[in-house]
Amino acid sequence: MTDVVIAGVGQTPVGEHWEIPLRDLAIQAMQSALKDSTGLRPEALYAGNMLAPSLSHQAHLGVLLADYAGMAGIEAETVEAAGASGGAALRQGFLAIASGLVDVALVVGVEKFTDLIGPDVEAALATASDSDYEAIQGLTPTAQAALLTRRYQHEFKLPADGLAGFALNDHANGAGNPNAMFRKAVRLETYQQAEMVSDPLNMFDIAPNADGAAALLLTRPDLLPRKFANPLVRIAASATASDTLALHDRADPLWFSAAQLSVERALHKSGIAREQINLFEYHDAFPVYAALSLEAAGFATRGTGWKLSQDGSIGLKGRIPCGTLGGLKARGNPGGATGVYQAVEAALQLRDQAGANQIPQAKVALIQSLGGPASTAVTHIL
Amino acid sequence: MTDVVIAGVGQTPVGEHWEIPLRDLAIQAMQSALKDSTGLRPEALYAGNMLAPSLSHQAHLGVLLADYAGMAGIEAETVEAAGASGGAALRQGFLAIASGLVDVALVVGVEKFTDLIGPDVEAALATASDSDYEAIQGLTPTAQAALLTRRYQHEFKLPADGLAGFALNDHANGAGNPNAMFRKAVRLETYQQAEMVSDPLNMFDIAPNADGAAALLLTRPDLLPRKFANPLVRIAASATASDTLALHDRADPLWFSAAQLSVERALHKSGIAREQINLFEYHDAFPVYAALSLEAAGFATRGTGWKLSQDGSIGLKGRIPCGTLGGLKARGNPGGATGVYQAVEAALQLRDQAGANQIPQAKVALIQSLGGPASTAVTHIL
Numbered sequence: 229m230t231d232v233v234i235a236g237v238g239q240t241p242v243g244e245h246w247e248i249p250l251r252d253l254a255i256q257a258m259q260s261a262l263k264d265s266t267g268l269r270p271e272a273l274y275a276g277n278m279l280a281p282s283l284s285h286q287a288h289l290g291v292l293l294a295d296y297a298g299m300a301g302i303e304a305e306t307v308e309a310a311g312a313s314g315g316a317a318l319r320q321g322f323l324a325i326a327s328g329l330v331d332v333a334l335v336v337g338v339e340k341f342t343d344l345i346g347p348d349v350e351a352a353l354a355t356a357s358d359s360d361y362e363a364i365q366g367l368t369p370t371a372q373a374a375l376l377t378r379r380y381q382h383e384f385k386l387p388a389d390g391l392a393g394f395a396l397n398d399h400a401n402g403a404g405n406p407n408a409m410f411r412k413a414v415r416l417e418t419y420q421q422a423e424m425v426s427d428p429l430n431m432f433d434i435a436p437n438a439d440g441a442a443a444l445l446l447t448r449p450d451l452l453p454r455k456f457a458n459p460l461v462r463i464a465a466s467a468t469a470s471d472t473l474a475l476h477d478r479a480d481p482l483w484f485s486a487a488q489l490s491v492e493r494a495l496h497k498s499g500i501a502r503e504q505i506n507l508f509e510y511h512d513a514f515p516v517y518a519a520l521s522l523e524a525a526g527f528a529t530r531g532t533g534w535k536l537s538q539d540g541s542i543g544l545k546g547r548i549p550c551g552t553l554g555g556l557k558a559r560g561n562p563g564g565a566t567g568v569y570q571a572v573e574a575a576l577q578l579r580d581q582a583g584a585n586q587i588p589q590a591k592v593a594l595i596q597s598l599g600g601p602a603s604t605a606v607t608h609i610l
Numbered sequence: 611m612t613d614v615v616i617a618g619v620g621q622t623p624v625g626e627h628w629e630i631p632l633r634d635l636a637i638q639a640m641q642s643a644l645k646d647s648t649g650l651r652p653e654a655l656y657a658g659n660m661l662a663p664s665l666s667h668q669a670h671l672g673v674l675l676a677d678y679a680g681m682a683g684i685e686a687e688t689v690e691a692a693g694a695s696g697g698a699a700l701r702q703g704f705l706a707i708a709s710g711l712v713d714v715a716l717v718v719g720v721e722k723f724t725d726l727i728g729p730d731v732e733a734a735l736a737t738a739s740d741s742d743y744e745a746i747q748g749l750t751p752t753a754q755a756a757l758l759t760r761r762y763q764h765e766f767k768l769p770a771d772g773l774a775g776f777a778l779n780d781h782a783n784g785a786g787n788p789n790a791m792f793r794k795a796v797r798l799e800t801y802q803q804a805e806m807v808s809d810p811l812n813m814f815d816i817a818p819n820a821d822g823a824a825a826l827l828l829t830r831p832d833l834l835p836r837k838f839a840n841p842l843v844r845i846a847a848s849a850t851a852s853d854t855l856a857l858h859d860r861a862d863p864l865w866f867s868a869a870q871l872s873v874e875r876a877l878h879k880s881g882i883a884r885e886q887i888n889l890f891e892y893h894d895a896f897p898v899y900a901a902l903s904l905e906a907a908g909f910a911t912r913g914t915g916w917k918l919s920q921d922g923s924i925g926l927k928g929r930i931p932c933g934t935l936g937g938l939k940a941r942g943n944p945g946g947a948t949g950v951y952q953a954v955e956a957a958l959q960l961r962d963q964a965g966a967n968q969i970p971q972a973k974v975a976l977i978q979s980l981g982g983p984a985s986t987a988v989t990h991i992l
Contacts, residue, residue, distance in 0.1 A: 281661075281663040281737050282663055284741060285733070285736075285737050285741045285745065286741040286742075287661070287664075287690060287738050288690070288739070288855060288982060288985065289690075290691060291692075291982070291985045291986050292740065292855045295852065295853075295859070295985075301852060301853070301868070301871060302851070303851065303852065304691070304852045305689055305690070305701075305702070306690040306691065307688070308670070308688040308690055309670065309686070309687045309688065310673075323706050324705050324709075327705045327710075328708070328709075329708060354667075355663050355668055355670070356669050356670045357670070358668075359666060466711070468654075468685035468686075469684070470672075470676050470681075470683060470684055470686045471673075471683070473673050486683070489683060599673065603677075604673050604687075
């Protein structure tokens with residue numbers, strides 16, 4: 229197997245882009261990544277998207293994007309794994325380059341929620357759960373996360389606001405990211421006064437559905453000119469694992485086994501030790517996901533992940549900085565694009581280009597894209 | 611790059627399976643492929659599906675299938691490229707094995723149309739075209755194919771019933787395939803008396819939406835025991851190309867450039883000459899697709915593809931047998947599963963297990979899965 233590197237990154241600001249069509253969002257990010265890689269020409273496009281068929285009545289998105297970007301002729305496909313679609317598209321690009329059959333691949337993650345509002349969006353999001361046994365009962369991802377949160381709080385005897393630190397950390401970090409949806413730090417008092425959405429989750433506990441696109445240019449280092457403009461970011465490992473789709477099918481709903489499996493596989497493949505990891509971009513769609521992801525990745529023991537949000541461990545100067553550019557809560561949660569945003573943000577950290585939020589001497593980043601309650605976990609080490 | 615082989619195949623009969631849920635259809639095919647491969651254990655599942663998010667409100671299908679097949683834990687993703695989703699899933703499996711990072715992969719294509727009928731199905735199918743510029747105008751894939759057919763008939767001065775031979779060939783071959791939706795040969799008089807659906811396309815010119823699933827077990831030959839039960843089918847080449855998504859964006863709508871590009875790439879990669887190909891499983895959703903695919907693949911010159919359906923060339927004993935087990939018209943067209951059905955059928959031919967429809971001494975098969983009017987073309991040589 230050959231080395232695979234990220235030679236270019238691009239992203240749009242995350243937010244409510246009512247005036248920008250789905251295709252234009254994606255193409256803005258793709259063009260940024262192409263420009264950043266100083267003109268490499270992709271042979272393949274892998275598009276990560278979760279909901280365009282439901283929200284925009286658009287399937288066949290890979291070809292649409294290749295076409296509108298002026299690249300008709302190249303390979304183009306869409307990869308879907310719910311919220312992990314972006315991570316899965318990155319993995320497909322990685323496999324294509326690693327196989328030696330594709331020299332240069334463009335990976336784009338895109339999602340557009342605006343244009344539809346209200347129940348239609350919740351129904352679309354619920355297609356990521358088991359439609360015959362969960363969605364049909366009215367269970368939405370947010371309602372499910374509320375149930376999981378309550379169980380976590382009960383089982384591990386959390387104090388009031390025991391999970392508040394995850395949102396506060398994200399908002400503190402979002403303040404330093406010009407592409408974040410929310411760029412303002414939030415105090416605990418503000419969190420405490422927020423409206424309840426799905427008890428016990430208040431407004432700050434739910435990463436906002438958002439529009440956005442992010443893109444990566446992948447290639448092999450031996451194909452690049454010697455004096456390549458950008459610092460290259462090597463993908464040291466890629467691993468994917470699954471769990472039951474439905475939360476109710478798990479013997480232990482408070483353990484993200486796919487998240488654990490994929491991290492273990494990635495560490496094993498890369499030969500990197502957990503202690504060498506300088507930052508962790510987790511999939512914190514809800515605070516309980518963040519806590520369980522920290523536990524599954526081995527940064528905290530079972531039932532103690534929440535404590536890392538209280539003692540500063542996940543802060544920019546902490547033991548294991550997380551959500552370093554705002555995470556899903558403050559950067560925003562553009563569904564199937566989030567996995568690619570994570571890779572772009574981690575690459576910026578490793579390239580020493582993360583601005584105000586730079587982690588000093590960051591060498592190794594762990595990124596993890598989840599679909600559903602870690603039904604899919606796609607993990608990469610950069 | 612290592613060799614990639616098909617070590618097991620499975621399929622369900624194609625038809626209207628009102629009583630079988632989407633997941634069960636897929637799992638039947640997956641289990642057949644696993645049984646056929648005598649117990650290899652897959653590390654990854656790549657699911658090709660086009661319309662489950664629209665028709666069954668089910669995204670995140672890869673994990674659902676892995677879970678219900680008792681394989682939770684493995685890698686699982688969905689690959690989508692409209693009608694070429696099955697071909698694209700096969701390509702993803704091929705890339706994964708070729709990269710050396712996955713040892714055994716299961717590829718499944720599945721589609722379930724029943725449960726919904728009428729305009730909802732047409733609207734779902736139209737998501738594969740450009741939703742902002744085609745579908746919104748009321749253009750459905752069938753209406754588009756009717757326009758393309760009329761242009762083809764006009765431009766190349768076809769006689770009446772010039773394209774009839776494609777349906778007759780499919781139905782003749784379907785008679786010998788126990789898994790085909792239509793297993794009865796049809797005479798020209800019957801074709802001529804069929805009801806018009808979308809002028810000039812009559813009922814026999816439109817491959818029927820159908821339910822079905824097909825599966826393949828891919829691995830490397832060096833991982834198999836020496837005395838492996840099945841004859842192995844090697845994937846000699848895999849290539850994908852795209853064209854504009856919208857037909858109206860093409861300078862020449864009567865040339866399937868993605869189909870041509872992907873065939874040329876596959877021939878080049880495999881070092882196989884066109885003359886060595888013993889059968890061609892084309893994506894004949896409509897007869898004009900078959901004619902243009904034959905031209906794009908180089909089996910006929912421009913404007914003459916239709917003649918091969920008139921002179922016996924595409925018959926089981928012809929120069930280039932096509933749709934050897936019924937093609938999309940008579941085997942049926944289960945959307946995103948068709949590309950995997952093609953691979954299963956070609957593998958059966960190469961394994962000398964195609965029963966009444968066996969092509970004697972078949973050594974090399976070309977299969978091609980199209981999305982939209984060849985907006986995506988995924989080509990494999992087995």
